[in-house]
Amino acid sequence: xxxxxxxxxxxxxxxxxxxxxxxxxxxxxxxxxxxxxxxxxxxxxxxxxxxxxxxxxxxxxxxxxxxxxxxxxxxxxxxxxxxxxxxxxxxxxxxxxxxxxxxxxxxxxxxxxxxxxxxxxxxxxxxxxxxxxxxxxxxxxxxxxxxxxxxxxxxxxxxxxxxxxxxxxxxxxxxxxxxxxxxxxxxxxxxxxxxxxxxxxxxxxxxxxxxxxxxxxxxxxxxxxxxxxxxxxxxxxxxxxx
Numbered sequence: 001x002x003x004x005x006x007x008x009x010x011x012x013x014x015x016x017x018x019x020x021x022x023x024x025x026x027x028x029x030x031x032x033x034x035x036x037x038x039x040x041x042x043x044x045x046x047x048x049x050x051x052x053x054x055x056x057x058x059x060x061x062x063x064x065x066x067x068x069x070x071x072x073x074x075x076x077x078x079x080x081x082x083x084x085x086x087x088x089x090x091x092x093x094x095x096x097x098x099x100x101x102x103x104x105x106x107x108x109x110x111x112x113x114x115x116x117x118x119x120x121x122x123x124x125x126x127x128x129x130x131x132x133x134x135x136x137x138x139x140x141x142x143x144x145x146x147x148x149x150x151x152x153x154x155x156x157x158x159x160x161x162x163x164x165x166x167x168x169x170x171x172x173x174x175x176x177x178x179x180x181x182x183x184x185x186x187x188x189x190x191x192x193x194x195x196x197x198x199x200x201x202x203x204x205x206x207x208x209x210x211x212x213x214x215x216x217x218x219x220x221x222x223x224x225x226x227x228x229x230x231x232x233x234x235x236x237x238x239x240x241x242x
Contacts, residue, residue, distance in 0.1 A: 008226040014041070014064045015219040021066065022212045025203045033073070033105030033175045034201040036208070039064040070166050073104075073202035074193060082108045082116070084142045085199040086160070087192040091177070093125040093159045094118055100125065102161065102169065102183070103178040104199055110140065116148070120174055126156040127185070142195050145188040158193075160186040 021037050028034040041064050075085055084106040086092070091102035101122070108124050114132045116124045123130040131148065132162045133140055138151025146158035161183035163169060169177040 008222050011222045012219060012226075014039075015215055015222065017064055017066075018215045019219065022208050022215060023223055025208045026212070028206065029201050029203040029205050029208075031105075031175060031201050032107050032198050033103060034203065035071075035073075035104065035171070035175075036069045036201070036203045037066055037171065038069060044152065068166070068169065068171055071202050073200040075197050076200050077197050078107075079196050080107075081139055081141045081196060082110065083196055083198050084108065084146075084158075085194045087194055090160045090162050090186055090191065091183070093161055094122040094176070095125060095130060096176075097123055099178075101172065103174075103176050105175040108142075109200055116140070118237040123190075124161040127135060127159050128156060131156045132199055144191070144193050144195070146191045146193055147188070153228065157188060160191050162186055 015106065018039050021039055023038045028036075055056065072088075086104055086106065091104060093100050093102060093104060103118070105118065107119050107136070108116055109119060110133060111121065114134060116126075116131050116133065126148065133150060133155065137155075141149050146160055147154050148156045148158065158229060163179065163181070163183050165181075168180045172178055
């Protein structure tokens with residue numbers, strides 16, 4: 001296989017990664033608190049002969065790294081007293097087997113045992129751990145500072161954290177993030193929440209659709225260029241026909 005074909009294949013891998021990333025964003029355009037992902041490209045130019053066309057898609061190697069766009073999504077009113085949206089920087093903390101995760105999805109509810117949980121059932125952490133509410137205590141409300149109250153008064157406060165470098169966060173399924181470093185707890189005076197409201201996905205659907213079309217076209221262009229550059233016998237060998 002020629003060097004150009006190898007370079008072309010590396011571009012195909014990167015373009016496929018871009019298509020997958022965009023498709024994931026589009027699939028989560030309605031997911032509460034979802035943060036869109038993108039790719040940062042780094043292109044390594046290769047030597048080209050005089051007769052080579054400088055604009056050929058097969059003249060450079062491309063590497064890509066995934067990043068998360070943490071810009072705020074639109075606020076959506078729900079009227080549910082246990083729904084809450086984060087205004088500004090910060091993450092809610094939830095418990096998972098073996099540790100904790102961080103999320104911008106403030107769609108919380110009470111499970112059958114009265115524990116404050118996410119819609120997926122993960123316990124929501126307060127400054128003192130998980131929290132349970134008795135039905136006899138009345139409805140639960142969450143204040144602008146994260147305080148949790150019932151008809152009998154304040155019973156706790158949501159744990160809110162921040163990260164000095166959000167690049168330390170790794171996206172997981174369900175709108176959760178894991179972190180390579182420990183976060184900093186945010187004081188009540190620095191927290192601003194909106195109750196009865198959720199933060200929507202920050203995915204720009206039209207923009208993502210345009211990126212998907214462009215990536216698909218580029219993929220086809222590079223694939224066709226590889227076919228033109230490749231030895232027919234080599235292609236048959238790779239296809240298992242020889």
